[in-house]
Amino acid sequence: MTSILVYITYAIVVICAGTMGSTKVFQRLQECLLWIRQVVCSFNYLFNGADVIESGYVKAKGKPFIIDTPGRKHHMISIKSLMNELNKVPVDVFSLHGVAKDFLQPKDTMHGFEWSNIRGVEGTGFVRALRHILTSKLPDIYPTLCSHISHELRTELLNHETSPGSYQISLYDTAKSLVAKTNCLVFFGPRLASDQAFLAAAATFPHESALAAEIIRFMPSAFSRWVARKATKNYRAATSFRAQLYDEVSQRMAHFRNGTSKHAGSSCNDGLQWLVETSLANQEWDVDRMVGEVMGIWYGSVHTLSIAVTYALSDLYTRPEYIDDLRRELASTPLATLHAKPEDLPCLDAFLKESARLSAFESTSVRRQALKPYVFQSGLRVDTGDWVCVPTRSVMRDPDRFPEPMKFDPYRHRSTASADDTGASTRQRYFVDSNKEGDGTLIWGLSRISCPGRFYAALVMKLVVATFVEDYECELPQPCAKRSYQWRSSIIPRRNVFLHVRDRSNLSSTSSI
Numbered sequence: 402m403t404s405i406l407v408y409i410t411y412a413i414v415v416i417c418a419g420t421m422g423s424t425k426v427f428q429r430l431q432e433c434l435l436w437i438r439q440v441v442c443s444f445n446y447l448f449n450g451a452d453v454i455e456s457g458y459v460k461a462k463g464k465p466f467i468i469d470t471p472g473r474k475h476h477m478i479s480i481k482s483l484m485n486e487l488n489k490v491p492v493d494v495f496s497l498h499g500v501a502k503d504f505l506q507p508k509d510t511m512h513g514f515e516w517s518n519i520r521g522v523e524g525t526g527f528v529r530a531l532r533h534i535l536t537s538k539l540p541d542i543y544p545t546l547c548s549h550i551s552h553e554l555r556t557e558l559l560n561h562e563t564s565p566g567s568y569q570i571s572l573y574d575t576a577k578s579l580v581a582k583t584n585c586l587v588f589f590g591p592r593l594a595s596d597q598a599f600l601a602a603a604a605t606f607p608h609e610s611a612l613a614a615e616i617i618r619f620m621p622s623a624f625s626r627w628v629a630r631k632a633t634k635n636y637r638a639a640t641s642f643r644a645q646l647y648d649e650v651s652q653r654m655a656h657f658r659n660g661t662s663k664h665a666g667s668s669c670n671d672g673l674q675w676l677v678e679t680s681l682a683n684q685e686w687d688v689d690r691m692v693g694e695v696m697g698i699w700y701g702s703v704h705t706l707s708i709a710v711t712y713a714l715s716d717l718y719t720r721p722e723y724i725d726d727l728r729r730e731l732a733s734t735p736l737a738t739l740h741a742k743p744e745d746l747p748c749l750d751a752f753l754k755e756s757a758r759l760s761a762f763e764s765t766s767v768r769r770q771a772l773k774p775y776v777f778q779s780g781l782r783v784d785t786g787d788w789v790c791v792p793t794r795s796v797m798r799d800p801d802r803f804p805e806p807m808k809f810d811p812y813r814h815r816s817t818a819s820a821d822d823t824g825a826s827t828r829q830r831y832f833v834d835s836n837k838e839g840d841g842t843l844i845w846g847l848s849r850i851s852c853p854g855r856f857y858a859a860l861v862m863k864l865v866v867a868t869f870v871e872d873y874e875c876e877l878p879q880p881c882a883k884r885s886y887q888w889r890s891s892i893i894p895r896r897n898v899f900l901h902v903r904d905r906s907n908l909s910s911t912s913s914i
Protein backbone atom coordinates (compact mmCIF):
# COMPACT_ATOMS: atom_id res chain seq x y z
CA MET A 402 0.00 0.00 0.00
CA THR A 403 2.71 2.48 1.00
CA SER A 404 4.71 1.58 -2.11
CA ILE A 405 1.66 2.22 -4.31
CA LEU A 406 1.21 5.68 -2.73
CA VAL A 407 4.87 6.47 -3.31
CA TYR A 408 4.62 5.38 -6.96
CA ILE A 409 1.48 7.48 -7.53
CA THR A 410 3.17 10.56 -6.04
CA TYR A 411 6.21 9.77 -8.16
CA ALA A 412 4.08 9.68 -11.33
CA ILE A 413 2.43 13.02 -10.45
CA VAL A 414 5.80 14.65 -9.85
CA VAL A 415 7.20 13.29 -13.13
CA ILE A 416 4.23 14.75 -15.01
CA CYS A 417 4.44 18.12 -13.19
CA ALA A 418 8.18 18.42 -13.66
CA GLY A 419 7.83 17.40 -17.32
CA THR A 420 5.18 20.11 -17.78
CA MET A 421 7.39 22.68 -16.07
CA GLY A 422 10.24 21.59 -18.31
CA SER A 423 12.79 21.84 -15.55
CA THR A 424 15.31 18.96 -15.53
CA LYS A 425 17.01 20.17 -12.35
CA VAL A 426 13.75 20.26 -10.37
CA PHE A 427 12.85 16.91 -11.88
CA GLN A 428 16.16 15.33 -10.77
CA ARG A 429 15.89 16.75 -7.23
CA LEU A 430 12.33 15.51 -6.86
CA GLN A 431 13.29 12.12 -8.23
CA GLU A 432 16.11 11.81 -5.68
CA CYS A 433 13.81 12.98 -2.94
CA LEU A 434 11.19 10.40 -3.82
CA LEU A 435 13.72 7.60 -3.99
CA TRP A 436 14.87 8.64 -0.53
CA ILE A 437 11.28 8.67 0.76
CA ARG A 438 10.70 5.23 -0.74
CA GLN A 439 13.81 3.91 1.01
CA VAL A 440 12.68 5.39 4.34
CA VAL A 441 9.19 3.92 3.94
CA CYS A 442 10.65 0.49 3.09
CA SER A 443 13.00 0.69 6.07
CA PHE A 444 10.14 1.47 8.44
CA ASN A 445 8.01 -1.25 6.92
CA TYR A 446 10.91 -3.61 7.65
CA LEU A 447 10.86 -2.68 11.34
CA PHE A 448 7.31 -3.94 11.87
CA ASN A 449 7.05 -6.60 9.14
CA GLY A 450 10.65 -7.69 8.66
CA ALA A 451 9.96 -11.43 8.45
CA ASP A 452 7.24 -10.94 5.80
CA VAL A 453 9.37 -8.46 3.83
CA ILE A 454 12.24 -10.96 3.73
CA GLU A 455 9.93 -13.85 2.82
CA SER A 456 8.38 -11.98 -0.11
CA GLY A 457 11.85 -10.83 -1.27
CA TYR A 458 13.03 -14.45 -1.15
CA VAL A 459 10.09 -15.74 -3.17
CA LYS A 460 10.52 -13.02 -5.83
CA ALA A 461 14.30 -13.45 -6.06
CA LYS A 462 14.08 -17.18 -6.95
CA GLY A 463 17.48 -17.99 -5.51
CA LYS A 464 19.24 -14.80 -6.65
CA PRO A 465 20.70 -12.38 -4.06
CA PHE A 466 18.32 -9.58 -3.07
CA ILE A 467 18.56 -6.42 -0.97
CA ILE A 468 16.47 -5.50 2.06
CA ASP A 469 16.55 -1.83 3.07
CA THR A 470 16.63 -1.48 6.85
CA PRO A 471 16.95 1.73 8.85
CA GLY A 472 20.53 2.80 8.41
CA ARG A 473 21.90 -0.09 6.35
CA LYS A 474 21.45 -2.50 3.48
CA HIS A 475 21.13 -6.23 4.04
CA HIS A 476 22.23 -8.42 1.13
CA MET A 477 20.36 -11.73 1.30
CA ILE A 478 22.09 -14.76 -0.18
CA SER A 479 20.77 -18.30 -0.25
CA ILE A 480 22.55 -20.44 -2.81
CA LYS A 481 25.24 -22.83 -1.65
CA SER A 482 28.12 -21.33 -3.65
CA LEU A 483 27.57 -17.86 -2.12
CA MET A 484 27.09 -19.25 1.41
CA ASN A 485 30.27 -21.28 1.10
CA GLU A 486 32.20 -18.28 -0.21
CA LEU A 487 30.88 -16.14 2.68
CA ASN A 488 32.07 -18.80 5.05
CA LYS A 489 35.60 -18.74 3.62
CA VAL A 490 36.11 -14.97 3.37
CA PRO A 491 38.76 -13.81 5.91
CA VAL A 492 37.45 -12.57 9.28
CA ASP A 493 38.81 -9.06 8.68
CA VAL A 494 36.35 -8.66 5.78
CA PHE A 495 33.08 -9.99 7.20
CA SER A 496 32.42 -9.67 10.91
CA LEU A 497 30.02 -11.54 13.20
CA HIS A 498 31.03 -9.24 16.05
CA GLY A 499 30.06 -6.16 14.01
CA VAL A 500 26.53 -7.57 13.87
CA ALA A 501 26.49 -8.50 17.57
CA LYS A 502 27.67 -5.00 18.50
CA ASP A 503 24.89 -3.44 16.47
CA PHE A 504 22.30 -5.63 18.21
CA LEU A 505 23.59 -5.19 21.72
CA GLN A 506 25.25 -1.74 21.66
CA PRO A 507 27.64 -3.03 24.39
CA LYS A 508 29.36 0.33 24.82
CA ASP A 509 26.14 1.61 26.41
CA THR A 510 24.40 -1.52 27.65
CA MET A 511 27.51 -3.23 29.04
CA HIS A 512 29.39 -0.39 30.70
CA GLY A 513 31.70 0.55 27.86
CA PHE A 514 32.64 -3.03 26.94
CA GLU A 515 33.90 -3.29 23.37
CA TRP A 516 34.41 -6.47 21.34
CA SER A 517 37.03 -6.34 18.68
CA ASN A 518 35.31 -6.12 15.28
CA ILE A 519 37.45 -8.96 14.05
CA ARG A 520 36.28 -12.19 15.61
CA GLY A 521 38.77 -14.96 15.87
CA VAL A 522 41.88 -13.14 17.00
CA GLU A 523 41.59 -14.27 20.61
CA GLY A 524 37.83 -14.69 21.13
CA THR A 525 37.87 -18.01 19.28
CA GLY A 526 39.66 -19.65 22.21
CA PHE A 527 36.80 -18.60 24.44
CA VAL A 528 34.19 -19.96 22.02
CA ARG A 529 36.17 -23.20 21.72
CA ALA A 530 36.23 -23.45 25.52
CA LEU A 531 32.50 -22.80 25.65
CA ARG A 532 31.81 -25.45 23.01
CA HIS A 533 33.98 -27.97 24.84
CA ILE A 534 32.34 -27.22 28.19
CA LEU A 535 28.77 -27.24 26.92
CA THR A 536 29.36 -30.61 25.29
CA SER A 537 31.74 -32.61 27.46
CA LYS A 538 30.35 -31.55 30.86
CA LEU A 539 26.71 -32.20 30.02
CA PRO A 540 26.60 -35.86 31.16
CA ASP A 541 28.01 -34.75 34.58
CA ILE A 542 25.37 -32.08 35.13
CA TYR A 543 22.51 -34.04 33.57
CA PRO A 544 20.98 -35.42 36.82
CA THR A 545 21.08 -31.97 38.46
CA LEU A 546 19.60 -30.36 35.37
CA CYS A 547 16.80 -32.95 35.27
CA SER A 548 15.69 -32.41 38.86
CA HIS A 549 16.24 -28.63 38.72
CA ILE A 550 13.95 -28.15 35.70
CA SER A 551 11.24 -30.33 37.22
CA HIS A 552 11.46 -28.45 40.54
CA GLU A 553 11.54 -24.94 39.01
CA LEU A 554 8.63 -25.70 36.70
CA ARG A 555 6.62 -26.90 39.70
CA THR A 556 7.47 -23.68 41.59
CA GLU A 557 6.52 -21.58 38.59
CA LEU A 558 3.16 -23.35 38.29
CA LEU A 559 2.38 -23.05 42.00
CA ASN A 560 2.79 -19.27 41.63
CA HIS A 561 -0.01 -19.37 39.06
CA GLU A 562 -2.41 -21.84 40.64
CA THR A 563 -6.06 -21.13 39.79
CA SER A 564 -7.56 -24.07 41.75
CA PRO A 565 -5.91 -27.09 43.41
CA GLY A 566 -3.89 -28.89 40.73
CA SER A 567 -4.80 -26.35 37.97
CA TYR A 568 -2.68 -23.49 36.74
CA GLN A 569 -2.68 -20.83 34.07
CA ILE A 570 0.69 -19.60 32.80
CA SER A 571 1.97 -17.22 30.16
CA LEU A 572 4.09 -19.44 27.92
CA TYR A 573 6.74 -16.82 27.20
CA ASP A 574 7.06 -15.53 30.78
CA THR A 575 7.34 -19.09 32.11
CA ALA A 576 9.95 -20.02 29.52
CA LYS A 577 11.98 -16.88 30.31
CA SER A 578 11.93 -17.55 34.03
CA LEU A 579 12.72 -21.26 33.67
CA VAL A 580 15.58 -20.65 31.24
CA ALA A 581 17.09 -17.82 33.33
CA LYS A 582 17.04 -19.98 36.49
CA THR A 583 18.46 -23.02 34.69
CA ASN A 584 21.20 -21.08 32.91
CA CYS A 585 22.04 -19.35 36.18
CA LEU A 586 22.57 -22.67 37.93
CA VAL A 587 24.67 -24.11 35.11
CA PHE A 588 26.73 -20.97 34.45
CA PHE A 589 27.16 -19.54 37.95
CA GLY A 590 26.55 -22.41 40.38
CA PRO A 591 24.00 -23.01 43.17
CA ARG A 592 25.15 -20.17 45.47
CA LEU A 593 24.58 -17.36 42.94
CA ALA A 594 21.55 -19.12 41.45
CA SER A 595 19.82 -18.98 44.82
CA ASP A 596 20.75 -15.32 45.40
CA GLN A 597 17.47 -13.59 44.48
CA ALA A 598 19.08 -10.18 43.79
CA PHE A 599 21.61 -11.74 41.42
CA LEU A 600 18.99 -13.88 39.71
CA ALA A 601 16.62 -10.93 39.24
CA ALA A 602 19.38 -8.77 37.71
CA ALA A 603 20.61 -11.63 35.50
CA ALA A 604 17.09 -12.41 34.28
CA THR A 605 16.23 -8.76 33.55
CA PHE A 606 19.55 -7.78 31.93
CA PRO A 607 18.86 -9.33 28.46
CA HIS A 608 15.46 -7.65 28.05
CA GLU A 609 16.68 -4.34 29.46
CA SER A 610 19.68 -4.35 27.11
CA ALA A 611 17.58 -5.32 24.11
CA LEU A 612 15.25 -2.37 24.82
CA ALA A 613 18.11 0.10 25.30
CA ALA A 614 19.93 -1.15 22.18
CA GLU A 615 16.78 -0.72 20.09
CA ILE A 616 16.29 2.84 21.36
CA ILE A 617 19.92 3.69 20.56
CA ARG A 618 19.72 2.15 17.09
CA PHE A 619 16.37 3.70 16.30
CA MET A 620 16.36 7.27 17.63
CA PRO A 621 18.55 10.22 16.61
CA SER A 622 21.81 10.06 18.56
CA ALA A 623 21.24 13.55 20.07
CA PHE A 624 18.79 12.15 22.62
CA SER A 625 18.69 8.35 22.15
CA ARG A 626 21.17 7.71 24.98
CA TRP A 627 19.18 9.86 27.37
CA VAL A 628 15.95 8.01 26.47
CA ALA A 629 17.68 4.64 26.82
CA ARG A 630 18.89 5.58 30.30
CA LYS A 631 15.41 6.73 31.33
CA ALA A 632 13.77 3.59 29.93
CA THR A 633 16.16 1.30 31.81
CA LYS A 634 16.36 3.33 35.04
CA ASN A 635 19.99 4.05 34.32
CA TYR A 636 20.72 0.44 33.27
CA ARG A 637 19.73 -0.80 36.71
CA ALA A 638 19.74 -4.55 35.94
CA ALA A 639 22.94 -4.40 33.86
CA THR A 640 24.75 -2.41 36.54
CA SER A 641 23.78 -4.79 39.33
CA PHE A 642 24.45 -7.95 37.25
CA ARG A 643 27.83 -6.63 36.17
CA ALA A 644 28.90 -5.56 39.66
CA GLN A 645 28.13 -8.97 41.18
CA LEU A 646 29.70 -10.78 38.27
CA TYR A 647 32.78 -8.59 38.54
CA ASP A 648 33.32 -9.57 42.20
CA GLU A 649 32.76 -13.22 41.44
CA VAL A 650 35.09 -13.30 38.43
CA SER A 651 37.81 -11.34 40.30
CA GLN A 652 37.79 -13.87 43.13
CA ARG A 653 37.78 -16.87 40.85
CA MET A 654 40.58 -15.48 38.67
CA ALA A 655 42.64 -14.70 41.74
CA HIS A 656 42.06 -18.23 43.08
CA PHE A 657 43.00 -19.69 39.72
CA ARG A 658 46.18 -17.63 39.45
CA ASN A 659 47.14 -18.58 43.03
CA GLY A 660 46.40 -22.19 42.24
CA THR A 661 43.72 -22.35 44.94
CA SER A 662 40.56 -22.76 42.84
CA LYS A 663 40.32 -26.46 43.61
CA HIS A 664 39.84 -25.54 47.28
CA ALA A 665 36.90 -23.27 46.60
CA GLY A 666 34.45 -26.13 47.04
CA SER A 667 31.58 -27.47 45.01
CA SER A 668 30.12 -24.01 44.38
CA CYS A 669 32.85 -23.54 41.78
CA ASN A 670 31.98 -26.55 39.68
CA ASP A 671 30.06 -24.52 37.11
CA GLY A 672 30.29 -22.94 33.67
CA LEU A 673 31.95 -19.74 34.88
CA GLN A 674 34.66 -21.68 36.66
CA TRP A 675 35.29 -23.92 33.65
CA LEU A 676 35.50 -20.83 31.43
CA VAL A 677 37.89 -19.05 33.79
CA GLU A 678 40.13 -22.12 33.93
CA THR A 679 40.10 -23.02 30.22
CA SER A 680 40.32 -19.46 28.97
CA LEU A 681 42.99 -18.25 31.40
CA ALA A 682 45.12 -21.29 30.69
CA ASN A 683 45.39 -20.04 27.08
CA GLN A 684 45.18 -16.25 27.23
CA GLU A 685 45.69 -13.37 29.64
CA TRP A 686 42.37 -11.61 30.00
CA ASP A 687 41.64 -9.02 32.65
CA VAL A 688 38.48 -9.12 34.77
CA ASP A 689 36.71 -6.51 32.61
CA ARG A 690 37.24 -8.54 29.48
CA MET A 691 36.12 -11.78 31.09
CA VAL A 692 32.99 -10.17 32.57
CA GLY A 693 32.11 -8.56 29.21
CA GLU A 694 32.46 -11.86 27.34
CA VAL A 695 30.34 -13.70 29.93
CA MET A 696 27.64 -10.99 29.81
CA GLY A 697 27.54 -11.25 26.01
CA ILE A 698 27.06 -15.01 26.13
CA TRP A 699 24.51 -14.72 28.92
CA TYR A 700 22.45 -12.28 26.84
CA GLY A 701 22.42 -14.59 23.80
CA SER A 702 21.81 -17.76 25.71
CA VAL A 703 18.80 -16.53 27.72
CA HIS A 704 17.13 -14.66 24.87
CA THR A 705 17.37 -17.38 22.19
CA LEU A 706 16.64 -20.32 24.44
CA SER A 707 13.56 -18.73 26.06
CA ILE A 708 12.00 -18.07 22.66
CA ALA A 709 12.87 -21.54 21.35
CA VAL A 710 11.31 -23.19 24.44
CA THR A 711 8.17 -21.02 24.05
CA TYR A 712 7.66 -22.03 20.42
CA ALA A 713 8.41 -25.71 21.11
CA LEU A 714 5.66 -25.79 23.77
CA SER A 715 3.26 -23.80 21.66
CA ASP A 716 3.89 -26.17 18.69
CA LEU A 717 3.30 -29.15 20.96
CA TYR A 718 -0.02 -27.95 22.31
CA THR A 719 -1.32 -26.80 18.93
CA ARG A 720 -0.54 -30.32 17.67
CA PRO A 721 -1.52 -32.57 20.58
CA GLU A 722 -1.60 -35.61 18.27
CA TYR A 723 2.15 -36.07 18.93
CA ILE A 724 1.76 -36.28 22.70
CA ASP A 725 0.91 -39.99 22.81
CA ASP A 726 4.04 -40.87 20.81
CA LEU A 727 6.19 -38.74 23.10
CA ARG A 728 4.64 -40.30 26.22
CA ARG A 729 5.24 -43.79 24.87
CA GLU A 730 8.87 -42.93 24.20
CA LEU A 731 9.32 -41.48 27.69
CA ALA A 732 7.65 -44.53 29.26
CA SER A 733 10.15 -46.84 27.58
CA THR A 734 13.14 -44.54 28.21
CA PRO A 735 12.68 -42.63 31.49
CA LEU A 736 14.58 -39.34 31.72
CA ALA A 737 16.56 -40.57 34.72
CA THR A 738 18.18 -43.32 32.63
CA LEU A 739 19.55 -40.97 29.95
CA HIS A 740 23.04 -39.46 29.59
CA ALA A 741 22.50 -36.24 27.64
CA LYS A 742 23.35 -37.74 24.24
CA PRO A 743 22.05 -36.22 20.96
CA GLU A 744 20.39 -39.53 20.07
CA ASP A 745 18.36 -39.68 23.33
CA LEU A 746 14.58 -39.67 22.80
CA PRO A 747 14.57 -39.69 18.97
CA CYS A 748 10.85 -38.86 18.68
CA LEU A 749 11.18 -35.79 20.87
CA ASP A 750 14.43 -34.88 19.10
CA ALA A 751 12.68 -34.93 15.71
CA PHE A 752 9.76 -32.92 17.11
CA LEU A 753 12.10 -30.20 18.37
CA LYS A 754 14.02 -30.09 15.11
CA GLU A 755 10.78 -29.64 13.16
CA SER A 756 9.64 -26.95 15.60
CA ALA A 757 12.94 -25.10 15.14
CA ARG A 758 12.64 -25.41 11.33
CA LEU A 759 9.07 -24.19 10.99
CA SER A 760 8.92 -21.86 14.00
CA ALA A 761 12.35 -20.28 13.49
CA PHE A 762 12.26 -17.04 15.48
CA GLU A 763 14.93 -15.36 13.42
CA SER A 764 14.37 -14.79 9.71
CA THR A 765 18.08 -14.44 9.05
CA SER A 766 21.28 -15.97 10.34
CA VAL A 767 24.92 -16.24 9.24
CA ARG A 768 24.83 -12.43 9.47
CA ARG A 769 28.09 -10.65 8.79
CA GLN A 770 28.95 -6.97 8.62
CA ALA A 771 31.38 -5.90 5.88
CA LEU A 772 34.44 -4.23 7.45
CA LYS A 773 35.68 -3.39 3.95
CA PRO A 774 34.13 -3.62 0.47
CA TYR A 775 33.96 -7.13 -0.99
CA VAL A 776 32.94 -8.45 -4.39
CA PHE A 777 31.77 -12.07 -4.51
CA GLN A 778 32.95 -14.22 -7.43
CA SER A 779 29.43 -13.92 -8.85
CA GLY A 780 29.85 -10.12 -9.04
CA LEU A 781 27.71 -9.33 -5.95
CA ARG A 782 29.22 -6.17 -4.42
CA VAL A 783 28.95 -5.46 -0.71
CA ASP A 784 30.01 -2.04 0.64
CA THR A 785 31.58 -1.30 4.02
CA GLY A 786 28.92 -1.33 6.75
CA ASP A 787 26.42 -3.42 4.75
CA TRP A 788 25.38 -6.81 6.07
CA VAL A 789 25.31 -10.13 4.29
CA CYS A 790 22.71 -12.56 5.68
CA VAL A 791 21.13 -15.89 4.84
CA PRO A 792 17.31 -15.69 4.95
CA THR A 793 17.21 -18.85 7.05
CA ARG A 794 13.50 -18.93 7.82
CA SER A 795 12.56 -18.71 4.15
CA VAL A 796 15.24 -21.23 3.17
CA MET A 797 13.81 -23.68 5.73
CA ARG A 798 10.30 -23.18 4.22
CA ASP A 799 11.43 -23.59 0.62
CA PRO A 800 9.59 -26.42 -1.21
CA ASP A 801 12.74 -27.15 -3.26
CA ARG A 802 14.55 -28.00 -0.03
CA PHE A 803 11.78 -29.47 2.14
CA PRO A 804 8.87 -31.29 0.47
CA GLU A 805 5.54 -29.88 1.68
CA PRO A 806 7.47 -27.33 3.73
CA MET A 807 4.51 -25.87 5.63
CA LYS A 808 3.45 -29.30 6.90
CA PHE A 809 4.63 -29.85 10.47
CA ASP A 810 6.16 -33.29 10.07
CA PRO A 811 8.78 -34.32 12.66
CA TYR A 812 9.15 -37.66 10.94
CA ARG A 813 10.87 -36.04 7.98
CA HIS A 814 14.01 -35.95 10.17
CA ARG A 815 13.73 -39.56 11.41
CA SER A 816 15.89 -42.37 10.06
CA THR A 817 14.34 -44.44 7.32
CA ALA A 818 14.37 -48.20 7.58
CA SER A 819 15.16 -48.52 3.87
CA ALA A 820 18.61 -48.10 2.38
CA ASP A 821 19.55 -44.91 0.54
CA ASP A 822 21.03 -44.71 -2.99
CA THR A 823 24.45 -45.79 -1.82
CA GLY A 824 23.11 -48.84 -0.05
CA ALA A 825 23.96 -47.52 3.42
CA SER A 826 21.09 -47.05 5.86
CA THR A 827 20.37 -43.39 6.60
CA ARG A 828 20.57 -42.14 10.17
CA GLN A 829 18.24 -39.61 11.76
CA ARG A 830 19.31 -36.01 11.36
CA TYR A 831 19.52 -35.00 14.99
CA PHE A 832 18.43 -31.67 16.39
CA VAL A 833 22.02 -30.69 17.27
CA ASP A 834 23.52 -31.60 13.89
CA SER A 835 25.44 -28.64 12.49
CA ASN A 836 25.21 -27.62 8.86
CA LYS A 837 28.50 -27.90 6.99
CA GLU A 838 27.46 -27.42 3.37
CA GLY A 839 24.35 -25.23 3.40
CA ASP A 840 21.94 -28.20 2.90
CA GLY A 841 19.23 -29.07 5.38
CA THR A 842 18.22 -26.84 8.28
CA LEU A 843 20.26 -23.81 9.32
CA ILE A 844 19.06 -23.75 12.94
CA TRP A 845 22.53 -23.45 14.43
CA GLY A 846 24.24 -21.41 11.71
CA LEU A 847 26.65 -22.61 9.09
CA SER A 848 29.91 -24.51 9.18
CA ARG A 849 32.74 -22.38 10.65
CA ILE A 850 30.47 -20.50 13.05
CA SER A 851 28.00 -23.08 14.35
CA CYS A 852 26.39 -22.37 17.71
CA PRO A 853 28.70 -23.67 20.48
CA GLY A 854 25.74 -23.77 22.91
CA ARG A 855 23.57 -26.06 20.80
CA PHE A 856 24.15 -29.28 22.77
CA TYR A 857 23.17 -27.50 25.97
CA ALA A 858 20.24 -25.65 24.37
CA ALA A 859 18.85 -28.86 22.84
CA LEU A 860 19.18 -30.68 26.15
CA VAL A 861 17.33 -27.98 28.09
CA MET A 862 14.56 -27.95 25.47
CA LYS A 863 14.24 -31.73 25.67
CA LEU A 864 14.03 -31.68 29.44
CA VAL A 865 11.47 -28.87 29.60
CA VAL A 866 9.16 -30.42 26.98
CA ALA A 867 9.59 -33.93 28.44
CA THR A 868 8.70 -32.66 31.93
CA PHE A 869 5.53 -31.01 30.63
CA VAL A 870 4.55 -34.15 28.72
CA GLU A 871 5.27 -36.56 31.59
CA ASP A 872 3.82 -34.62 34.50
CA TYR A 873 1.10 -32.35 33.13
CA GLU A 874 -1.98 -32.28 30.94
CA CYS A 875 -2.12 -28.97 29.06
CA GLU A 876 -4.37 -27.07 26.72
CA LEU A 877 -3.88 -23.93 24.64
CA PRO A 878 -7.31 -22.34 24.91
CA GLN A 879 -7.01 -20.55 21.54
CA PRO A 880 -4.62 -22.60 19.42
CA CYS A 881 -5.22 -20.45 16.31
CA ALA A 882 -4.75 -17.08 18.05
CA LYS A 883 -1.80 -14.94 16.97
CA ARG A 884 1.15 -16.05 19.06
CA SER A 885 3.86 -13.63 17.93
CA TYR A 886 4.70 -10.23 16.50
CA GLN A 887 7.48 -9.13 14.18
CA TRP A 888 10.26 -6.75 15.03
CA ARG A 889 12.98 -6.33 12.42
CA SER A 890 13.91 -9.86 11.32
CA SER A 891 12.74 -11.49 14.60
CA ILE A 892 9.46 -13.18 15.40
CA ILE A 893 8.88 -12.56 19.08
CA PRO A 894 6.35 -14.48 21.21
CA ARG A 895 3.41 -12.57 22.66
CA ARG A 896 3.28 -12.63 26.42
CA ASN A 897 -0.48 -13.04 26.43
CA VAL A 898 -0.46 -16.58 25.04
CA PHE A 899 -1.59 -18.65 28.02
CA LEU A 900 -1.48 -22.35 28.70
CA HIS A 901 -3.95 -24.16 30.95
CA VAL A 902 -2.11 -26.81 32.94
CA ARG A 903 -3.28 -29.59 35.25
CA ASP A 904 -1.32 -32.15 37.26
CA ARG A 905 -1.52 -35.53 35.58
CA SER A 906 -1.36 -37.21 38.95
CA ASN A 907 -4.73 -35.59 39.81
CA LEU A 908 -6.48 -36.80 36.70
CA SER A 909 -8.13 -40.17 36.26
CA SER A 910 -7.06 -41.97 33.09
CA THR A 911 -10.32 -41.10 31.36
CA SER A 912 -10.83 -37.47 32.34
CA SER A 913 -9.76 -34.60 30.15
CA ILE A 914 -9.42 -30.85 30.63
Ligand code: HEM
Binds near residue numbers: 698
Ligand atom coordinates in the same frame (compact mmCIF):
# COMPACT_ATOMS: atom_id res chain seq x y z
C1 HEM B 1 17.75 -22.59 20.77
C2 HEM B 1 18.68 -21.75 21.15
C3 HEM B 1 19.79 -21.24 20.26
C4 HEM B 1 19.80 -21.02 18.91
C5 HEM B 1 18.68 -21.27 17.89
C6 HEM B 1 21.13 -20.54 18.56
C7 HEM B 1 21.54 -20.23 17.27
C8 HEM B 1 22.80 -19.74 16.95
C9 HEM B 1 23.22 -19.42 15.61
C10 HEM B 1 22.34 -19.54 14.37
C11 HEM B 1 24.50 -18.98 15.68
C12 HEM B 1 25.38 -18.54 14.50
C13 HEM B 1 25.18 -17.07 14.25
C14 HEM B 1 25.76 -16.60 12.93
O1 HEM B 1 26.57 -17.26 12.30
O2 HEM B 1 25.33 -15.50 12.52
C15 HEM B 1 24.89 -19.00 17.07
C16 HEM B 1 26.13 -18.59 17.54
C17 HEM B 1 26.46 -18.59 18.87
N1 HEM B 1 25.72 -19.10 19.92
FE1 HEM B 1 23.84 -19.88 19.80
N2 HEM B 1 21.88 -20.46 19.70
C18 HEM B 1 21.10 -20.89 20.75
C19 HEM B 1 21.48 -21.01 22.07
C20 HEM B 1 22.74 -20.69 22.54
C21 HEM B 1 23.16 -20.88 23.91
C22 HEM B 1 22.29 -21.49 25.02
C23 HEM B 1 24.45 -20.41 23.99
C24 HEM B 1 25.40 -20.36 25.16
C25 HEM B 1 25.28 -21.05 26.21
C26 HEM B 1 24.83 -19.92 22.67
C27 HEM B 1 26.04 -19.34 22.36
C28 HEM B 1 26.42 -18.93 21.08
C29 HEM B 1 27.69 -18.27 20.79
C30 HEM B 1 28.79 -17.90 21.80
C31 HEM B 1 27.73 -18.05 19.40
C32 HEM B 1 28.86 -17.38 18.59
C33 HEM B 1 29.80 -18.46 18.14
C34 HEM B 1 31.09 -17.95 17.49
O3 HEM B 1 31.47 -16.80 17.66
O4 HEM B 1 31.71 -18.81 16.82
N3 HEM B 1 23.77 -20.12 21.83
N4 HEM B 1 23.84 -19.49 17.82
